Amino acid sequence: MVRVSDTSATDGVLGGLMPDLRPSISSPRGVDRPDGRDEIVDPVIEVDHLDLWYGRKHAVGDVSLSFARKQVTALIGPSGCGKSTLLRCINRMNDLIPGVRVQGAIRVDGANIYDRSIDPVEVRRTIGMVFQKPNPFPKSIYENVAFGARINGYRGNMDELVERALRQAALWDEVKGDLKKSGLALSGGQQQRLCIARTIAVNPDIVLMDEPTSALDPIASQRIEDLIRELAEEFTIVIVTHNLQQAARVSDRTAFMLASEDGVGRLVEYGRTDEFFTNPKDDRTEAYITGRFG
Amino acid sequence: MPREQFHQGLQDLQDGILELGSMVDRQIDRSLRCLLDRDLTLAQAVIRDDEEVNRTRFHLDNVCVLLLAQQAPLASDLRFIVAALAMLSELERMGDHASGIASIVVTMQDEPLVKPLVDIPAMAERARAMLNDSLDAFVHRDVEGAYAVGRADTEVDTLYDRVYRDLVDIMVRDPSTVEACTHLLWVAHNLERVADRATNIAERVVYTVTGMQAEMDTTPV
Numbered sequence: 001m002v003r004v005s006d007t008s009a010t011d012g013v014l015g016g017l018m019p020d021l022r023p024s025i026s027s028p029r030g031v032d033r034p035d036g037r038d039e040i041v042d043p044v045i046e047v048d049h050l051d052l053w054y055g056r057k058h059a060v061g062d063v064s065l066s067f068a069r070k071q072v073t074a075l076i077g078p079s080g081c082g083k084s085t086l087l088r089c090i091n092r093m094n095d096l097i098p099g100v101r102v103q104g105a106i107r108v109d110g111a112n113i114y115d116r117s118i119d120p121v122e123v124r125r126t127i128g129m130v131f132q133k134p135n136p137f138p139k140s141i142y143e144n145v146a147f148g149a150r151i152n153g154y155r156g157n158m159d160e161l162v163e164r165a166l167r168q169a170a171l172w173d174e175v176k177g178d179l180k181k182s183g184l185a186l187s188g189g190q191q192q193r194l195c196i197a198r199t200i201a202v203n204p205d206i207v208l209m210d211e212p213t214s215a216l217d218p219i220a221s222q223r224i225e226d227l228i229r230e231l232a233e234e235f236t237i238v239i240v241t242h243n244l245q246q247a248a249r250v251s252d253r254t255a256f257m258l259a260s261e262d263g264v265g266r267l268v269e270y271g272r273t274d275e276f277f278t279n280p281k282d283d284r285t286e287a288y289i290t291g292r293f294g
Numbered sequence: 295m296p297r298e299q300f301h302q303g304l305q306d307l308q309d310g311i312l313e314l315g316s317m318v319d320r321q322i323d324r325s326l327r328c329l330l331d332r333d334l335t336l337a338q339a340v341i342r343d344d345e346e347v348n349r350t351r352f353h354l355d356n357v358c359v360l361l362l363a364q365q366a367p368l369a370s371d372l373r374f375i376v377a378a379l380a381m382l383s384e385l386e387r388m389g390d391h392a393s394g395i396a397s398i399v400v401t402m403q404d405e406p407l408v409k410p411l412v413d414i415p416a417m418a419e420r421a422r423a424m425l426n427d428s429l430d431a432f433v434h435r436d437v438e439g440a441y442a443v444g445r446a447d448t449e450v451d452t453l454y455d456r457v458y459r460d461l462v463d464i465m466v467r468d469p470s471t472v473e474a475c476t477h478l479l480w481v482a483h484n485l486e487r488v489a490d491r492a493t494n495i496a497e498r499v500v501y502t503v504t505g506m507q508a509e510m511d512t513t514p515v
Contacts, residue, residue, distance in 0.1 A: 244368060275505075277372075279369065279505030280369050285369075289368045290367070290369050291297040292297075
């Protein structure tokens, strides 16, 4: 049974200690919660009874949840729970897999991206993606960032665009001296930041990240985490991660998925990250994040 | 089960807290006996043995810190360790209160008692019961048991109020008893604080189980 834990009972650790400061502490990026209750009042993405099959394999079952605008939402769960599948549904990357069938709807700013009138390529222009393994183009740093903007018809000052994207990705100071250098010559952490710069250069509304730091060393990972928090000022971010502490550090909300006995990935719990990791509502969530299974 | 070493660490921490609780309970018992028996040797032993209470507390504090650093606990495990840190502080302060009573006994020397000791031993008995009940609630994650400890604090407060009024009456009638009355008032105050700290432990039990933080209402009904 899907249980969404967006409740008004917010007496978690911080709430009990400092109730007057609760909104600012538990929502460092200014969560839109005008009445103080724990609701997503301005969702940018609404997943509505989504099911997905890979051929006959039912991978994701009846998932419904909303993603808040300009917040970071983490998707966690054991391998095979459907979290990456769900992520790829949001920008229709699963369309590229033969035999995939999707049922239900995903609305982005109110429009169902699975409507027959919608071009999936257009969807991917506005919903960018960063992958687990950094995958810069075999081009210069400059061209890695400029390429997407150029094919999208950008007519403005490309130098300014490249600099802005690299600054936003916290990479500018490290590469400004040689933008002609190949992107492949950068370190792993720098390559991932270059990929982020490439993604945000086309000014998407939403950035999806599929385990963006799992291939990086701890220092590089920490820099990406810092960057995620900065980018959330401007973009809506959805991140899949196996690292529970990372999810706890970077996200505003966390969703936990689990494959049921029938092998279908379902949403178990979804709520504010501060409460999720200190006082989860569902026993299965508790068992997973405390390491008692999985 | 995954993370066996971590879960064993949590169990060891819990066992350590219970062991510290037993030490403190014994210290409180001995402090009352040295008062009732006017046993200065025992009083000195209680004062000396407070060092072991402190050492045990700091050792267990370090256990908590290592668990936090090494295991990155979440949810109920995190609440347990955070609550444990608070409980360790309360237990160590209870030990200080027992040592404080023993110090008063040493100060009193062979000073005559200004009144028979009835309410003060009753306070001690109830405070010790609250300590043991709070730790029992902790072991069994018993929220109702924890709330019962909170309710029991009312009785100790009532006894303290009676001791206070009685001693003030005595001091008013005979100002020469001020020093002797003050000694007993300090003893009663130390016991009243032990009971308060047991209530604090009970609040940590509620937090461990439910994630809720709130002062227990110990206002007399």
